[in-house]
Amino acid sequence: MKDRDVAPFFAALAAGNPHPTTELEYTSVFELLTAVLLSAQATDVGVNRATRRLFPIANTPQAILALGQEALEGYLSSINLFRTKTRHLLATCAILLERHGGQVPRTREALEELPGVGRKTANVVLNTAFGQATVAVDTHILRVANRTGLAPGATPLAVERGLVARVPPEYLPNAHHWLLLHGRYVCQARTPRCWECVVARWCDYEPKTPPPKQATTWPTGPAASRLTGRAP
Template sequence: MNAQNCGELFARLRAVNPHPTTELIYRTPFELLVAVMLSAQATDKQVNQVTQTLFQIANSPAAILALGEEGLKRHIRSLGLFNTKARHLLQTCAILLERHGGEIPRDRAALEALPGVGRKTANVVLNTAFGEPTLAVDTHIFRVANRTGIAPGKTPLAVEQGLMRCIPAPFLQHAHHWLILHGRYVCTARRPRCPDCIIADLCAYPDKTTAAQARTSAHA
């Protein structure tokens, strides 16, 4: 996608949602990190249901560690991969206390050194908690970037690098959330809502759905 169309695309997304944010519920950078770590193979709604109770009891590294592995598992067992998530979260809390005074580091390398924290999770924390112009390429962003032609790529890293090159600077901070929300509610995997899409005329996707297809899908 050329620079002019890319700028127009994000200008339209900004016009309808000037201040996008994550749908995960959190109050501190630590709560955000926990929520994102728990979100693998789970919806934001499922994570919010778990953290609503968990954060009332434990919302700091020391408090999470005090729960112990079995205690933490009792709170998160409704989520997929809860055994691995519990282990990684406890290890991460221990490192935060030992190396960072219990605070979340504002540094990619330090974040990615935490167990269970990869590039995507680090990007979410840097962007959402600290306002850094980073992009966390999840399945929604990967799909939207390839379908629209904004930044086609075969891997999440390739898509991330392509997006960082082509998105105009004024849109970079919020681009992550605009693309996720667009993929979650409009450019969906199985039946994209092309007739309702505000960027459809800029999109390179060759198999756009029609209003008739959308109605058929709705009644299926």
């Protein structure tokens, strides 16, 4: 993607969704951290389904620890890797209470010290909860950044650095939300929906995917006999 095309690319995404945010459901920073921790190799829909049951019962580090492993696993059992995530969440809650007064820390270093919290999770929390201009690169963003030519890279870190360097400052705070949602619903892995893409004109991907052909519905009954000369 040419440098001159980056700004209009993001302007088009912004026009379609001026205030993007995560599709994970949360009402506090701790709930956000929990939801993002649970979302690794799982869908937002699946995580939301589980946390709608969990958060009304336990939505603080103290309450999560009070549940204990067996009860917490019961709430999370529908999520992929739920046993590992249960252990990570319990250990994270203990650290939050021991080192941070039960609050979610505001630095990348402190967040990445929490079990189950890697760079991507830390970036989501820093961006969504604390308003920092970070870019959390997941599989959708990795694909979109490479396919469009926006920030090619073989690893999430390489793509993250490319995006931070290339996205205009006014668009950077929301960039990862726009790219993630675009990858989830339009620039999909198997068949990108180029025919309805608002940024296709600036995208390097070729050949663009054409619209699907409309299925032909052949008439039956009396209408068929009139067209074919055969009895219905």
